[in-house]
Amino acid sequence: MKVAYYPGCSLHATAKEYDQSVKAVSAALGIELKELDDWACCGATAAHSTNFKLSVALPARDLISAEKDALDVMVPCAACFNRFKSTQHHLDHDDELKKEVEKIVGKPYTGSVAIRNPIDIIANDIGLDTLKSRVKKPLKGLKPVAYYGCLLLRPPEVCNFDDYENPVLLDKMMAALGAEPKQWSYKTDCCGGSLSISRAEIVIKMVDKLMTMAREADANCIAVACPLCMANLDFRASAGVRLPVYYFTELVGIALGLQGGRDWLKLHNIDSVSLVSGLGLV
Amino acid sequence: MTQFLQEVNDRINGVPIQRCFHCRKCTAGCPLATEMEFNPNKVIRMVQMGMKDEVLNSSTIWLCASCETCVTRCPNDVDIARMMDTLRQMSIEKGLSVPQKKILALHNAFLTSIKMFGRINEPIMLAHYKLLSKDYFSDLAMGLGMFLKGKITPFGPRTRNMAAVRKIFKETKHS
Ligand code: SF4
Ligand code: SF4
Numbered sequence: 351m352k353v354a355y356y357p358g359c360s361l362h363a364t365a366k367e368y369d370q371s372v373k374a375v376s377a378a379l380g381i382e383l384k385e386l387d388d389w390a391c392c393g394a395t396a397a398h399s400t401n402f403k404l405s406v407a408l409p410a411r412d413l414i415s416a417e418k419d420a421l422d423v424m425v426p427c428a429a430c431f432n433r434f435k436s437t438q439h440h441l442d443h444d445d446e447l448k449k450e451v452e453k454i455v456g457k458p459y460t461g462s463v464a465i466r467n468p469i470d471i472i473a474n475d476i477g478l479d480t481l482k483s484r485v486k487k488p489l490k491g492l493k494p495v496a497y498y499g500c501l502l503l504r505p506p507e508v509c510n511f512d513d514y515e516n517p518v519l520l521d522k523m524m525a526a527l528g529a530e531p532k533q534w535s536y537k538t539d540c541c542g543g544s545l546s547i548s549r550a551e552i553v554i555k556m557v558d559k560l561m562t563m564a565r566e567a568d569a570n571c572i573a574v575a576c577p578l579c580m581a582n583l584d585f586r587a588s589a590g591v592r593l594p595v596y597y598f599t600e601l602v603g604i605a606l607g608l609q610g611g612r613d614w615l616k617l618h619n620i621d622s623v624s625l626v627s628g629l630g631l632v
Numbered sequence: 633m634t635q636f637l638q639e640v641n642d643r644i645n646g647v648p649i650q651r652c653f654h655c656r657k658c659t660a661g662c663p664l665a666t667e668m669e670f671n672p673n674k675v676i677r678m679v680q681m682g683m684k685d686e687v688l689n690s691s692t693i694w695l696c697a698s699c700e701t702c703v704t705r706c707p708n709d710v711d712i713a714r715m716m717d718t719l720r721q722m723s724i725e726k727g728l729s730v731p732q733k734k735i736l737a738l739h740n741a742f743l744t745s746i747k748m749f750g751r752i753n754e755p756i757m758l759a760h761y762k763l764l765s766k767d768y769f770s771d772l773a774m775g776l777g778m779f780l781k782g783k784i785t786p787f788g789p790r791t792r793n794m795a796a797v798r799k800i801f802k803e804t805k806h807s
Binding site: 362389403444503548556 | 667704752758778781784792797
């Protein structure tokens with residue numbers, strides 16, 4: 351299958367290893383990615399907190415550009431995913447706003463392409479059975495908790511992705527890779543998001559709680575799908591409670607036996623190499 | 633008093649917040665409630681009561697992390713997250729002195745980066761944030777760590793059609 355690819359700012363910077371592992375896994379699973387032409391930032395929390403129209407117009411320009419190719423758009427960053435889904439929701443439900451935004455962007459919006467995150471594409475288009483059949487190194491001994499966070503799921507009528515209080519797709523994917531996902535009640539709790547820079551002390555409390563709860567669930571690592579969750583867990587958690595954190599695509603890549611696994615993990619702050627090398631996976 | 637409520641409802645453009653029957657489910661699930669000056673359901677009540685100055689000057693509206701837990705769980709579909717966005721926007725438009733200056737400084741530094749490059753240029757954005765917030769010394773180690781790992785660089789690719797990006801900023805600017 352072929353999809354358009356919107357990396358967003360994080361995947362070119364703090365989440366480089368997410369970008370690299372998404373690309374490697376997509377190539378291995380036969381998902382062709384075409385990077386969206388001349389994309390701009392989605393505006394993130396900064397735009398929707400301060401200026402509603404700006405928060406719709408910025409993603410709208412990228413959405414309209416994607417419609418040219420008539421390809422669905424893969425958006426790995428949960429924060430960008432949420433902004434795109436929310437923009438579509440507003441444009442589909444508010445005609446006046448749609449007209450105004452079309453005037454600003456200078457082109458019509460047709461709402462003809464779907465915004466998809468890679469968990470959805472791998473689980474629903476490629477299929478977990480196919481994924482399982484492709485595993486070369488089962489992740490035996492890896493006990494992740496799947497952490498979905500806020501922005502893939504909420505609000506549910508906008509995101510349209512998995513059960514919003516008890517999502518399971520990432521857990522199922524981890525099981526398909528041979529890992530032993532642990533159940534916990536914090537799958538969809540918030541990591542503090544962009545308060546990480548402006549109010550770090552609050553975010554430290556939030557991620558320490560997540561790490562502590564993951565340990566209580568007997569997990570030895572955390573699997574994430576969001577650069578913001580990764581940055582907060584990986585850089586903000588206190589020394590006594592840390593667990594290694596992995597982008598789920600890194601774990602898929604390692605299980606498929608792809609090259610580059612160790613290089614992705616070296617970019618993390620908390621040591622994430624020892625666990626998987628101790629299990630003989632990289 | 634009704635004017636404030638009306639204005640907030642108009643801007644939310646969805647379920648009127650009078651639908652709230654104060655079950656406090658939103659507050660029970662709010663991850664930031666313990667840090668807030670007023671709980672989310674209390675803010676709703678204050679808007680209903682027309683307490684405009686108290687609401688627009690409160691730190692609560694800036695501490696909301698937009699996790700959307702409240703609106704997801706509200707039995708009446710009251711969009712509290714959107715209300716928080718709206719209240720922040722009203723406070724900016726009125727030029728009020730924001731109690732959580734560092735939070736707003738980060739938003740402004742972020743948007744300036746988009747206006748300049750179309751994308752976020754982390755080192756420049758963070759340097760700008762430090763100037764705006766006067767928070768010069770926190771997180772230098774974290775930034776340096778990311779820099780040494782080659783994660784952040786001032787030379788990342790930029791958007792080519794900056795005229796289109798600037799046009800968006802210009803035409804969405806509130807008067
Ligand atoms: S959950 Fe909804 S109805 Fe209940 S207090 Fe909050 S806003 Fe009001
Ligand atoms: S969106 Fe804001 S008010 Fe609502 S639960 Fe999250 S932090 Fe609390």
